[in-house]
Amino acid sequence: MNLTTPPTLWSLSRLTASILIGGAVLGATLGVSSQAQAQTERVELLNVSYDPTREFYRAYNQLFAEHWREGHDQEVTVRQSHGGSGSQGRSVIDGIDADVVTLALAYDIDALHDRADLLPEDWQTRLPHNSAPYTSTIVLLVREGNPKNIQGWEDLVREDVEVITPNPKTSGGARWNFLALWGYGLEQFDGDEEQTFDFVRRVFENVPVLDSGARGATNTFVQRRLGDVLLAWENEAILSVEELGRGDFEIVVPAQSILAEPPVAVVDANVERKGTREVAEGYLEYLYSSEAQALAAQHYYRPVDEAVLAEYIDEFPSLDLFTIDEVFGGWREAQTRFFNDGGVFDEILEAINTP
Amino acid sequence: MSITLARRRVIPGFGLTMGFTLLYMGLIFLVPVGAFLLYTTTMSWETFWHAITQRQVVASYKLSFGASLVGATINLVFGALLAWVLVRYRFPGKRLVDALVDLPFALPTAVAGIALVTLYASTGWVGRYFELFGLRVAYTQLGVVVALTYIGLPFVVRTVQPVLEDLEAEWEEASASLGADRFTTIRRVIFPALFPALLTGFALAFARALGEYGSVVFISGNLPFRTEITPLLIVAKAEQYDYHGAAAIGTVMLVVAFAMLLVINGLQWWTSRRHG
Numbered sequence: 001m002n003l004t005t006p007p008t009l010w011s012l013s014r015l016t017a018s019i020l021i022g023g024a025v026l027g028a029t030l031g032v033s034s035q036a037q038a039q040t041e042r043v044e045l046l047n048v049s050y051d052p053t054r055e056f057y058r059a060y061n062q063l064f065a066e067h068w069r070e071g072h073d074q075e076v077t078v079r080q081s082h083g084g085s086g087s088q089g090r091s092v093i094d095g096i097d098a099d100v101v102t103l104a105l106a107y108d109i110d111a112l113h114d115r116a117d118l119l120p121e122d123w124q125t126r127l128p129h130n131s132a133p134y135t136s137t138i139v140l141l142v143r144e145g146n147p148k149n150i151q152g153w154e155d156l157v158r159e160d161v162e163v164i165t166p167n168p169k170t171s172g173g174a175r176w177n178f179l180a181l182w183g184y185g186l187e188q189f190d191g192d193e194e195q196t197f198d199f200v201r202r203v204f205e206n207v208p209v210l211d212s213g214a215r216g217a218t219n220t221f222v223q224r225r226l227g228d229v230l231l232a233w234e235n236e237a238i239l240s241v242e243e244l245g246r247g248d249f250e251i252v253v254p255a256q257s258i259l260a261e262p263p264v265a266v267v268d269a270n271v272e273r274k275g276t277r278e279v280a281e282g283y284l285e286y287l288y289s290s291e292a293q294a295l296a297a298q299h300y301y302r303p304v305d306e307a308v309l310a311e312y313i314d315e316f317p318s319l320d321l322f323t324i325d326e327v328f329g330g331w332r333e334a335q336t337r338f339f340n341d342g343g344v345f346d347e348i349l350e351a352i353n354t355p
Numbered sequence: 356m357s358i359t360l361a362r363r364r365v366i367p368g369f370g371l372t373m374g375f376t377l378l379y380m381g382l383i384f385l386v387p388v389g390a391f392l393l394y395t396t397t398m399s400w401e402t403f404w405h406a407i408t409q410r411q412v413v414a415s416y417k418l419s420f421g422a423s424l425v426g427a428t429i430n431l432v433f434g435a436l437l438a439w440v441l442v443r444y445r446f447p448g449k450r451l452v453d454a455l456v457d458l459p460f461a462l463p464t465a466v467a468g469i470a471l472v473t474l475y476a477s478t479g480w481v482g483r484y485f486e487l488f489g490l491r492v493a494y495t496q497l498g499v500v501v502a503l504t505y506i507g508l509p510f511v512v513r514t515v516q517p518v519l520e521d522l523e524a525e526w527e528e529a530s531a532s533l534g535a536d537r538f539t540t541i542r543r544v545i546f547p548a549l550f551p552a553l554l555t556g557f558a559l560a561f562a563r564a565l566g567e568y569g570s571v572v573f574i575s576g577n578l579p580f581r582t583e584i585t586p587l588l589i590v591a592k593a594e595q596y597d598y599h600g601a602a603a604i605g606t607v608m609l610v611v612a613f614a615m616l617l618v619i620n621g622l623q624w625w626t627s628r629r630h631g
Contacts, residue, residue, distance in 0.1 A: 086594045115596060167577065170594045209494050209576040212591075224476045226494070341597060349411065353580035 040069070043279050045078045048098035050085035050172060050262070051215045052236050056299035057102070063295060064286055068279065076279060084213040085172030092118065092267065099271050099280040102264040104172030104214075106130070107331035109265050118269040132261035133287035134301035137321060138180040140252040141221065141230040141237045148228045152254040153184040156229065157202040164227035165207060166217040168338070168345050172262075173214035175339060177231040180258040182338070183327045187256060201348045222249070233260065235300035238315070242300075259321040388609070395602045406603040411579050412588060418496060419585040420611070423564035426503030430560045434511025435553060441512070442519040456512050459505055464569030471502055472574045494576030499584060502571045503564040510563065511556030518552040551623045558619040565612050 049057060061078040068076045081088065081096070085104035092098045093116045103109055112118040124131045142150050148161055156163050166174040181203055185196030209226060211217040214236060221230040222240055229252075232240070241249050264284050271277040286292055293303035297312040309316070328334040338344045395403065406412070441453055459467065475482040475492040485492055492498050522545065530540040568586040575582040585608055592601035 084594070090594065090596065111596065167591070169591050208578070210578055212572065212577065212587075224472065224493075225478045226476065340595070341600070346411075349579045353410075353414075 040073050040075045043074050043076050043276060045076060045099045045276060045280060045283060046081065046097060047078055047100050047102055047283075048081045048088050048092055048096060049102040050088055050104040051082055051213055052173075052233055052239070053102060053262075054080070054082050055239075056296060056301065059295055059299070060287070060292060063291060064283055067286055067289075067291075068282060072279075072282075074279065076283075078283070084170055086170055092116075097270050097274065098267050099274065099276050100264060100266055100284055102262070104260075104262050105175060105331060106261070106263050107175075107335045108172060109263055110332060112265075112267065116269075118267050119265055120268065123265045124263060126266075127264065127284060128288060129304045130261055131263040131265060132304065133264060133284075133292070134262070134296040134303055136234045136260045136262065136301055137257045137319070138177050138231060138260060139234045139237050139257065140254060141232050141240060142228065142250050142252055144248050144250060146250055146252065150229050150252055152252070153181060153256075154188070156181075156206065157199060159206075161206055161229060162208055162227040163203055163206045163229055163231065164209065164211075164217050164221045165231040166214055167210040167212055170212040171214055171217075173233055173236070174217075174231075175334075176233070176258060176260045178338065178345065179324060179328060179334060180231075183258055183322050184254070184256055186327065187322075197344070197348070201351050204348055205352055234302070234316075238300040253317045253319055256320040256322070258327075259323045261323075391602055391605060392609075394598070395606045398599050398603060402599065403603050406600045407607050411583070412585075412604060414580045415583050415585040415588045416607070418499060418581075418583065419565060419608075422496065422499040422503050422584070423561050425500050426507050426564045427557050427561035429500075429504045430507045430511045431553060431557045434508065434556060434560075435515055435549070438512045438515040438519055442516060443524075456509050459508050464506065464567065465573065467505060468502060468570035468573030471505065471570065472498075475501065475574065493574055494578075494582065496575075496582055498574040498576070499571055499582060502574050503567060506567050506570055507560030507564050510560040511553065514552045514556035514559065515549055518549055522548050547626075551627050554619055554623045554626075558616055562612055562616060565608065 047057060047061075057078075057080055061080070064078070065076045068074055081091075081098075083091075085108050089101070089103055089108035089111050092101055092112060101109055101112065106124055109119075109123060113121050113123065127133070129135075140150060140152075142148065148155070148158075150156070150161065155161060165177045168174040168178045178200070181200050182196060185199040186193075189195035189199070209217075209220055211220055214233060217230060218232065218236055218240060220226050230237070230240075234251075237249075237251050241251060264287065266277070266280045266284060268277075271280045287296075288305065290305060290308055293305040293308040294311070297303045297308060297315065300315065302316050303309050303312070324331060324334060328337075336343070398406075437456065441449065441456075472493050473479050475485070475498060477483060477486045477491060477493065479493070482492055490497075492501060526544055526548075527540055530544045531537075535543065566586060568584075568590070571584050572587055575584060575587075577583055577587055585604060589601045589604050589608075592598075592604065
């Protein structure tokens with residue numbers, strides 16, 4: 001007993017000492033870091049976006065954080081969420097506390113107003129260019145050497161051509177594809193709806209798979225090697241050519257296509273509650289700066305800033321672009337008429353599958 | 356009555372465990388299912404009927420129930436065979452095979468779906484040989500059956516295995532020594548003993564296949580009227596904010612699946628009484 005006591009005491013005191021030293025070190029570190037925090041405030045934003053913007057916003061978030069740090073003494077961290085545009089919109093309605101939404105089409109943001117009153121009805125007028133800081137269009141992606149010799153929309157109805165496009169019911173990109181086809185048909189047949197319907201039906205007869213999202217369709221075409229032509233966002237198509245399989249694919253730019261405007265908006269109800277309105281608005285406004293516009297162009301989105309577009313003009317071939325407002329009277333109209341249950345798309349499916 | 360019941364029970368704590376069971380079932384199962392059924396009742400009968408009888412929806416029932424039945428039947432036959440081999444024979448790597456059987460449970464279904472479609476696509480390792488015979492698996496109804504067979508594999512094996520382990524070889528020897536030929540032994544001795552387990556395994560595999568979504572969407576091609584399964588249709592309806600339509604179709608799935616499980620359970624009860 002006696003023998004063991006001294007070492008125990010000794011080790012106890014050593015333990016106490018190390019706790020004291022450790023505590024002091026820890027305290028010092030905490031003190032330092034809390035001093036640092038007193039100078040710059042931390043802010044967190046959540047940007048709920050759609051599938052193909054992943055790479056662009058990863059780069060933009062960094063650019064914006066640097067920009068915001070200068071004037072505001074705030075350290076901004078932006079969290080990102082990606083998925084099919086429709087389901088992303090739905091998760092915001094169901095309560096994900098997104099500060100900003102950057103979705104594939106205006107209808108998905110309209111739904112935030114219609115179904116949950118998260119932002120005002122006129123949200124699209126709050127930022128320039130219909131709240132779309134970058135645009136894109138729908139092009140045709142074909143295999144190397146264009147073995148089926150596909151030159152434009154008219155070739156999609158040929159019997160030897162298999163067309164890959166996602167399901168317009170679930171994919172925002174697919175709705176743009178559908179409307180691009182329909183718009184072409186109207187132009188081609190002098191506004192004859194019946195012939196246009198027939199044209200689009202024949203295209204969908206050539207569709208072997210309907211993926212639920214744009215990325216899924218790209219994978220079907222690129223990885224599974226299914227189909228002869230993929231209807232794709234221009235930015236997705238260039239990405240596929242540049243990064244997924246260099247030399248395996250070619251882009252065919254049709255003479256005419258739709259101007260796709262993926263809009264952005266602040267979710268008022270959420271930023272009011274979280275007190276992040278100023279930084280959220282700043283985040284979206286800075287998308288229109290020339291730095292951000294150049295970044296969008298580098299990620300294959302067409303910048304709305306004319307000067308920046310001129311710089312990158314070689315990337316973006318010129319084609320005849322029509323807008324959804326001109327041809328279809330806006331997204332709400334188009335959604336009701338074409339994509340809701342019992343709409344034109346359902347009629348096309350019925351027509352194809354009626355023996 | 357309650358006194359005699361209380362006396363018969365050897366293990367104490369019935370009240371506590373039963374209370375907990377009810378609460379647990381309530382929270383985990385009854386509340387969500389009840390809420391969803393309650394939501395369905397907010398629809399008028401006409402809209403409900405219209406939602407569940409659209410041609411596209413009916414085509415998806417046929418595929419979902421049909422492919423699930425086929426998948427479960429394939430698993431019934433081959434699952435029983437696998438269980439037999441695993442119980443009755445010794446061979447190198449037996450434990451490995453035994454462990455592999457559970458893999459479909461553990462592997463995320465999306466991974467399974469992507470793996471299957473990579474194999475069975477007409478450019479895939481397996482699919483290209485099917486292609487030689489003009490047979491397409493990926494993006495056809497056959498692909499749906501393949502996926503549903505894959506995810507249902509463990510059920511029959513795992514329900515039959517323990518029963519087979521208890522079924523001693525002496526029974527077969529006794530049967531043989533009493534003059535039965537091999538077929539009679541299987542028909543009169545082995546099969547009746549295994550039948551309830553086979554049914555349970557079949558029912559579980561069928562129910563699992565009916566609800567499967569993750570792996571099928573990758574391999575089916577999702578074409579309305581042709582390769583669209585009912586769970587996908589429910590998701591598509593929900594994505595379009597048509598919660599009523601989604602709930603209505605969900606109710607049909609629930610009721611039919613429940614009825615089929617009830618029938619299978621009844622059948623099991625009946626056979627166990629007959630052979631018991």
